[in-house]
Amino acid sequence: xxxxxxxxxxxxxxxxxxxxxxxxxxWKLYLQGGIRGKExxxxxxxxxxxxxxxPVREKEFTLLCIGAxxxxxxxxxxxxxxxxVLEIIQxxxxxxxxxxDYVEMKGRDGYIASIPLxxxxxxxxxxxxxxxxxxxxxGFPVRIIxxxxxxxKNVKWIEKIEFLSQAxxxxxxxxxxxxxxxxxxxxxxxxxxxxxxxxxxxSKGKSTLRITGIAYCGSQEVQNxxxxxxxxxxxxxxWKSQYSGKIFENVSWIAAEIVRRGTVDVWxxxxxxxxxxxxxxxxxxxxxxxxxxMATDETWTNDLGGWHGVGSVIFEII
Ligand SMILES: Nc1nc2c(c(=O)[nH]1)N[C@H]1C(S)=C(S)[C@@H](COP(=O)(O)O)O[C@H]1N2
Ligand SMILES: [Mo]
Numbered sequence: 001x002x003x004x005x006x007x008x009x010x011x012x013x014x015x016x017x018x019x020x021x022x023x024x025x026x027w028k029l030y031l032q033g034g035i036r037g038k039e040x041x042x043x044x045x046x047x048x049x050x051x052x053x054x055p056v057r058e059k060e061f062t063l064l065c066i067g068a069x070x071x072x073x074x075x076x077x078x079x080x081x082x083x084x085v086l087e088i089i090q091x092x093x094x095x096x097x098x099x100x101d102y103v104e105m106k107g108r109d110g111y112i113a114s115i116p117l118x119x120x121x122x123x124x125x126x127x128x129x130x131x132x133x134x135x136x137x138x139g140f141p142v143r144i145i146x147x148x149x150x151x152x153k154n155v156k157w158i159e160k161i162e163f164l165s166q167a168x169x170x171x172x173x174x175x176x177x178x179x180x181x182x183x184x185x186x187x188x189x190x191x192x193x194x195x196x197x198x199x200x201x202x203s204k205g206k207s208t209l210r211i212t213g214i215a216y217c218g219s220q221e222v223q224n225x226x227x228x229x230x231x232x233x234x235x236x237x238x239w240k241s242q243y244s245g246k247i248f249e250n251v252s253w254i255a256a257e258i259v260r261r262g263t264v265d266v267w268x269x270x271x272x273x274x275x276x277x278x279x280x281x282x283x284x285x286x287x288x289x290x291x292x293x294m295a296t297d298e299t300w301t302n303d304l305g306g307w308h309g310v311g312s313v314i315f316e317i318i
Contacts (some may be wrong), residue, residue: 018108024141033162034097066150071196082126102169107157148219185218194315202317217290226253286311
């Protein structure tokens with residue numbers, strides 16, 4: 001069901017979930033690095049202070065892992081409760097020194113991620129997900145939501161935020177693993193049904209197949225989604241050999257219906273009913289066009305072999 005996707009959420013990546021025996025009332029956020037203010041104002045921040053001094057808001061945001069693919073749908077949407085990091089800095093009357101150009105976030109598990117200081121207003125500090133306290137897997141007691149960025153910058157179990165120069169800041173774990181340093185969300189479209197490599201019972205002659213999926217443009221709105229399909233011959237499980245990029249020149253794209261149009265920072269859900277003689281092995285693609293003219297990149301592949309990207313599934317109808 002399309003509506004149930006809204007509830008869907010993906011799993012934690014971390015091998016360890018750090019303990020917070022002090023609970024949410026004992027949680028402290030340390031602001032460090034090239035940050036200046038009166039001594040009392042550099043004291044760690046508590047949740048009680050945030051709640052009593054700042055306007056707590058709800059922010060809907062779709063979290064997307066940089067490694068997500070059609071078959072590994074590490075993407076989910078939720079409503080997060082919190083404040084922005086900038087509001088915390090202003091609440092304390094703090095300012096950063098002129099040599100700072102990075103914000104580095106650190107979780108209790110030792111995970112580190114940073115973004116350029118100029119994008120500070122993308123960072124939210126949140127402690128509720130869909131109205132509930134964050135679960136330990138999703139970052140209890142407090143985590144970061146980084147709009148326009150892949151999951152990598154959405155640091156869970158946040159404890160420390162440091163303002164640093166380019167030379168001082170550490171490379172993200174993901175950057176060290178060879179992922180592109182720029183972790184802004186690229187337009188992406190995934191197909192949820194039919195599932196990758198699934199086998200579906202079909203009927204004789206023409207029938208209608210409903211294809212469903214999601215599309216996401218990060219901090220841009222989705223304009224439209226289109227779908228293409230083609231027969232596949234040969235060993236379909238060797239899916240990497242099935243399309244070399246050339247296929248996009250030979251297929252015709254059909255507009256999908258946007259079932260739920262997401263706003264900025266929120267995914268869209270789409271569907272399309274295609275009438276065809278559905279028998280054999282097929283490959284379906286989906287692509288998205290964003291309002292700012294950006295579109296799914298047909299050539300950009302991620303290290304996991306997925307297309308971030310053009311959605312693609314191969315399935316068999318028997
Ligand atoms: N502290 C910490 N934060 C983290 C990670 C981590 O390993 N440790 N993984 C990141 C990655 S790669 C992703 S995709 C998201 C996943 O968030 P979720 O587990 O709430 O779905 O958390 C991010 N924040
Ligand atoms: Mo991720």
